[in-house]
Amino acid sequence: MEITERKQPLLIYMVLFVCWLMLLPVMASAAASTEKQAPGRSMAQQATKSKKLWHTSDHSKHKVLQKDFTSGAELTQACISCHSEAETQFHKTIHWTWLADPADKKRAYGKAGNSLNNFCISTNRTDDASCLACHPGWGTSTESRVNCLVCHSQTKMNFDEAITDIKGFLEEGDDESKEMAREIQAELRDAAQNIGLPARQNCGSCHFYGGGGDGVKHGDLDTSLVKPSKTLDVHMGTDGQNFTCTRCHTTTLHNISGRVYTQPAATDRKSLVEDDLVNKITCESCHTDQPHKSGQKMNEHTDKVACQTCHIPDFARVNPTKMSWDWAQSGKLKDGKKFKTKDEFGKFDYMSIKGQMKWAKNVKPDYFWYNGAIKSVTAKDKIDPAGTARVSWPVGDQQDANSRIYPFKVHIGNQPYDKINQTLLMPLLSGQKGYWNTLDWNEALTVGQTSMGLPFSGEFDFVETTYVFPITHMVAPKDNSLSCTACHSKTDSRLANLKGFYMPGRDVSSFLNFAGWGAVLASLIGVLIHALGRFLSRGNGKNRKED
Amino acid sequence: MTSNNGKMKNIYLYARFERLWHWSQTLLIIILLLTGFEVNGAFKLFGFRTAVEVHNFVGLTWLIAFAFFVFWIFTTGEWRQYIPTTKKMFSVVRYYMYGIFRGEPHPVPKRKDAKHNPLQRIVYLILAALLLPVQMITGFLYWGYNSWGDWGLSWLSLQVVALIHIAGAFAILSFVVVHVYMITTGHTIFAHTRAMITGWEEVADKESVGDWEYKTKAKTA
Numbered sequence: 164m165e166i167t168e169r170k171q172p173l174l175i176y177m178v179l180f181v182c183w184l185m186l187l188p189v190m191a192s193a194a195a196s197t198e199k200q201a202p203g204r205s206m207a208q209q210a211t212k213s214k215k216l217w218h219t220s221d222h223s224k225h226k227v228l229q230k231d232f233t234s235g236a237e238l239t240q241a242c243i244s245c246h247s248e249a250e251t252q253f254h255k256t257i258h259w260t261w262l263a264d265p266a267d268k269k270r271a272y273g274k275a276g277n278s279l280n281n282f283c284i285s286t287n288r289t290d291d292a293s294c295l296a297c298h299p300g301w302g303t304s305t306e307s308r309v310n311c312l313v314c315h316s317q318t319k320m321n322f323d324e325a326i327t328d329i330k331g332f333l334e335e336g337d338d339e340s341k342e343m344a345r346e347i348q349a350e351l352r353d354a355a356q357n358i359g360l361p362a363r364q365n366c367g368s369c370h371f372y373g374g375g376g377d378g379v380k381h382g383d384l385d386t387s388l389v390k391p392s393k394t395l396d397v398h399m400g401t402d403g404q405n406f407t408c409t410r411c412h413t414t415t416l417h418n419i420s421g422r423v424y425t426q427p428a429a430t431d432r433k434s435l436v437e438d439d440l441v442n443k444i445t446c447e448s449c450h451t452d453q454p455h456k457s458g459q460k461m462n463e464h465t466d467k468v469a470c471q472t473c474h475i476p477d478f479a480r481v482n483p484t485k486m487s488w489d490w491a492q493s494g495k496l497k498d499g500k501k502f503k504t505k506d507e508f509g510k511f512d513y514m515s516i517k518g519q520m521k522w523a524k525n526v527k528p529d530y531f532w533y534n535g536a537i538k539s540v541t542a543k544d545k546i547d548p549a550g551t552a553r554v555s556w557p558v559g560d561q562q563d564a565n566s567r568i569y570p571f572k573v574h575i576g577n578q579p580y581d582k583i584n585q586t587l588l589m590p591l592l593s594g595q596k597g598y599w600n601t602l603d604w605n606e607a608l609t610v611g612q613t614s615m616g617l618p619f620s621g622e623f624d625f626v627e628t629t630y631v632f633p634i635t636h637m638v639a640p641k642d643n644s645l646s647c648t649a650c651h652s653k654t655d656s657r658l659a660n661l662k663g664f665y666m667p668g669r670d671v672s673s674f675l676n677f678a679g680w681g682a683v684l685a686s687l688i689g690v691l692i693h694a695l696g697r698f699l700s701r702g703n704g705k706n707r708k709e710d
Numbered sequence: 711m712t713s714n715n716g717k718m719k720n721i722y723l724y725a726r727f728e729r730l731w732h733w734s735q736t737l738l739i740i741i742l743l744l745t746g747f748e749v750n751g752a753f754k755l756f757g758f759r760t761a762v763e764v765h766n767f768v769g770l771t772w773l774i775a776f777a778f779f780v781f782w783i784f785t786t787g788e789w790r791q792y793i794p795t796t797k798k799m800f801s802v803v804r805y806y807m808y809g810i811f812r813g814e815p816h817p818v819p820k821r822k823d824a825k826h827n828p829l830q831r832i833v834y835l836i837l838a839a840l841l842l843p844v845q846m847i848t849g850f851l852y853w854g855y856n857s858w859g860d861w862g863l864s865w866l867s868l869q870v871v872a873l874i875h876i877a878g879a880f881a882i883l884s885f886v887v888v889h890v891y892m893i894t895t896g897h898t899i900f901a902h903t904r905a906m907i908t909g910w911e912e913v914a915d916k917e918s919v920g921d922w923e924y925k926t927k928a929k930t931a
Contacts, residue, residue, distance in 0.1 A: 460762060463856040647758040653751045665869035668751050668758060672873055676750075679880030686884040690891035693806075697895075700811035 203454025235301030277541035281576025293593035382572035387481035427535025493518035528570030532559035583620035
């Protein structure tokens, strides 16, 4: 009896101890989960914690929108009747002017000016009507009023086509046509009443199609981002944060932040911690420049390596993007007719009107020092046709405190240039006299250069060119980001081409390594010979005692 | 030349701290060599990231541990055992190059207060006063690369620091190779190793140790 009484407490203690032991890992993981979070991650979560939009207006209740519209101008006027300053504001933005700085008439950077690329080359100062499909006015006229719906209607619809159809059916005048017109008008009315901040679909209707097709230009912007998964874009993923474009591309007076050509998108590296009204356009705006857990080496990379470099391991991960375009191959005919061929992605890799093109998926970016600005040649600048001419290139330098290593898509072109004037040439592509109709370079170049107000000597050839796109979308989940050895490697470093600085793991002095291993080897051989000597002479150890 | 009478005597040669210091430094240096050469790209073992993290942690640990060694060596006066001398240097060199094969006795046997022969004195002085500190300083600078601006060291070149650090690593590795071999040259293969583990070493009789070898004359009595 006594024995059992004395044993019971011990048993209880043992059971308690075992329970406590079993609880340990749970407690440890609970403690770790609160501590493990990187401060930059907490900041970002804080910044996006709750964005409850609240509206004071229901556009479907506005009388001015409850009518049958017959023209784009009528629709715009309806919007302006309340949003009195919207159109004036918008007229001053680059989205409307297509000029980086409308006051700079001489250089005239911008797609409506002297800028060009190595895709469809130029808008010919907006003479090329096909380019204007993306101009946010009505139809293809730069004189029209602003089309508010293209950015603000939450209904997916081709508004220009709707207006054309309404006009056409009303002109025909018969009952059936009138009925058709009324149906389209009803759809348009619904779209005009369904208003909100721009969604991914709105911005994407142009930006996903840059270069005239899905994913042609950017590599990190295509229709896969309309409804992306978290794996494709950790911020925009519909199964995650579901960010819209304007979540980061914040806006002032219809000026949308994030344009990175003539000047950086952000000139300082402030985060919301330092300035709660900062533009949320950079990663650091929300994540700060110490985004990883404290004490981690990655935090010490942020001064020289952009977040995008490690966190966007590849671009075009769902849809392919165009990597090269050789205009010199255009103009071939099959049975006297223009033709096209498709590649393994179902994309056109040859078109008589465009030439040879190469598409790719899961592309490894190229890396350059980049301070946020892109330099580019214009239609007026001389180029060196001897090698590859750069149409645009990132500005930056390892010595520059504002430059960091940044990923890029480099698009290779082969495009016409003037052999006498040594400038790139701006052919007119669409329309009656355009190359796509005539396949006549001479005429297309003459008309195109005339529209630009620039000379054409009549002698042309093709030159290989490069054009760069900074890669910043399609941020992968952290588990898919690059590992150290993607760059810190002797054999296949992604940064193999960036010279002028020492990088552990990538850079070795072959002389030092040769001398060093040589010394180690010499030491080893030396002691082995000595050991052999001792063994053969048996002079050491036991023998000495025997003496 | 030698006055060794051939008799062996068991003496307590290495203090507990000394042995702890020696073996902890052994461990730290082996880890540092393995991780360091992985970062340098010589081989793959732990993975680059782990290698960097371990190397940084162990390197800083070594730096702190070394401070204890410096404190110990000066408070105990052991530093005197590192004063270089040319006395009997030739004999020692001759011993390792010739005498050892003939079964001759070591010209400078060990004593508690005379642990190092002339060759060891110079080698350990260079190691403890030059090579290891250079390695620690370059390692610390390498580790603190991002703070160079704050430390007023923007003029430093990472490449130069890195290359000195790598050169130092090769020197230490070469030392390790020779050192590991040399410890087998005691009167038995493991005599020296045993001494560094237990503290006790069998050494030649007292008469064979010259007075000059002792760090303090008073202690010879």
